[in-house]
Amino acid sequence: MPVFVDKAKIFIQSGKGGDGHISFRREKYVPNGGPDGGDGGKGGDIIFEVDKGINTLADFHYGGKYKAENGENGNKRRMHGKNGSDLIINVPEGTVIKDAESGKVIADMSGENSRMVVLKGGRGGNGNMHYATSTMQAPKYAQPGQPAMELEVLLELKVIADVGLVGFPNVGKSTFLSKVSNAKPKIANYHFTTLSPMLGVVDLDDAKGFVVADIPGLIEGASEGAGLGHEFLRHIERTRMMIHVVDAASTEGRDPMEDLEAINSELERYNADITKKKQVIAANKIDMLPEGEDSEIIKKIREKYEPLGVKVFATSTLTGKGIKDLLYYVSRTLSEINEEPVVFEQEFFPEQELKDIDDAFSVFYDSDEAEYVIEGPKIEKMLGYTNLESEKGFAFFQKFLADNGILDELEKLHIGEGDTVRMYGYSFEYYRNADTMPVDDIDEDDNEDEE
Structure with missing residues (x-):
């Protein structure tokens, strides 16, 4: 089974432009032939392209250098050097390309942006045939090709989903996803975390479906780097809404109220804008509560969160209780939000930034x-x-x-x-x-x- 990798660092380099050539016509009956040095070829571009057949950055796990082909030098008899071949780098949809040093966004490979030239190849230099004038009929210089552009970039995969499932490990998120969508996550009583975000499509009768992502389970301290949770917080940034799954029956001896506060606190510490997203709470495992939906803990959760505009559904992934109502509520809410998933704007422009360094x-x-x-x-x-x-x-x-x-x-x-x-x-x-x-x-x- 391929390893899920959602972060990688690679070195990219476009092709250098070929140098212009210096030469003069040497023919038997033309003793003083003019300059005939040809132009150099253009260097290849570095192009990133979305491949919807891949969903991980595993190919880049070990870094590496990705270089486009250099343009060939010009030659005598006005021969133009061959252009260097472009290098196309395929990435999964949702990949954000950043300058590794500054962390600024170069490109977000999502939405309509499925192909982008990130580094342009250098222009080929002019041969000496361009520099003949009435006063200088034998120019002995030509233009070199433009240098290659090079950059270390950080690739980050941020999944594209309408809704994110968040919550502590073992609260029933994977089971919830398997019940409501076409996703087939591995389900077991793990105390750790799902090792990769799992996407599923929810189809509803007489309502618009949506894409839901099981964001790998968070633990307290994730935003500071504890556990694996902090590695996956970036996937929440694109979602328009969150379903917060909590173990209302305290099957692990945890306090559901404390869990809700801890997760919201982690989200806010990572990115305060996330907590502004619309939330709904799935108070799960009510089949294990003697009073079911009328349990005291369900009342406490509703009393605290519903006045804040957070709808609370008592659910059971075992019996299906409350699941359908929650899904239709989410569908209606997404229609009201009517926002496209987050697309990160370009902040770093390689051609200009690298030119400034050269200058x-x-x-x-x-x-x-x-x-x-x-x-x-x-x-x-x-x-x-x-x-x-x-x-x-x-x-x-x-x-x-x-x-x-x-x-x-x-x-x-x-x-x-x-x-x-x-x-x-x-x-x-x-x-x-x-x-x-x-x-x-x-x-x-x-x-x-x-x-």
């Missing part, structure tokens, strides 16, 4: 080396695709530093004329208001494709 840079003074240092992912990438030996490339480099406020940051650090600036193996002398910044140390190939 970050730092400028500081290294007193040991007596140099000013510029670092950051965007700086490193810029140096990777800029040919500093060409006049046009160096002008682009100067403009990049100015446009991104890096020159201003150097001035704030009181940099002086002729001071050394270092970034990723390159060293420069700094001159104010100069058209160019002299380069002391450049070691970069022009990558011209010779044949």
Whole structure:
């Protein structure tokens, strides 16, 4: 029997865009052929897709890395690199995808959202054929492909049901579910908890049916992590209504009033909004009470909860007493609520959030080396695709530093004329208001494709 897993953490990475190519036509009767470097292919996307044939995250239980295919580099003779294949990750309906670090929601794979591109592959870079101008007919640089996007994500399965059954273990929830729906849970006298949420469809004559979920039994302290209950509290968040099952006959020696208060307290500690959901109480096992529905404990429960708007039904899953009335009440109440199950809004936008990280840079003074240092992912990438030996490339480099406020940051650090600036193996002398910044140390190939 497959293990039910409703939480997993995985690493995902889209494909890198292929690099543009640098090459020139070399034909027998065309001694000075123009640039013909082709474009790189687009990297593959990471796509999450709902598969209604699965209902657990067991495939992701041990984590793992999921990577889309990189785009191929461009080639000579204007040949375009092949696009990388997308990677489709199938998840059960109701899976919420979160950024693992911040806990913010990226996507809720439920409702109409059955397919979502979570990480886009990098664009392919332009080949050098795009950069020929009247003044530069033999460009010796091409654009690199955009880098891959990568992210660690948390997958959480939150079942989609109209009604949640809550209560302590062994109060009769599994038996209740088996009596009222098509679900066939294992039923035994366990003092622990059902190991996974069990869904069932309730069909009624002349009334609208609904989906009910047996939320694994809670115990006091679940919201703080005691027992297994806290692992399943998330499944209650989607429900529109709750049936609170309590052992009115105290067959385990427990006080039903205390049980009701303890469970409500756990729900409130986990998420106060849950306690605002409509509730109904199934005071169960009345077949084991000598006075049945007229027992003192039933009266006490009604006296406390019905003035609060919580309807109380005396039920017996053994004889069926009170069950039908409860189900029709739930159906009517759901029609009045007329709300769709909770769908979690997107809070984390990978394309923007990861771009912000890449855009970050730092400028500081290294007193040991007596140099000013510029670092950051965007700086490193810029140096990777800029040919500093060409006049046009160096002008682009100067403009990049100015446009991104890096020159201003150097001035704030009181940099002086002729001071050394270092970034990723390159060293420069700094001159104010100069058209160019002299380069002391450049070691970069022009990558011209010779044949």
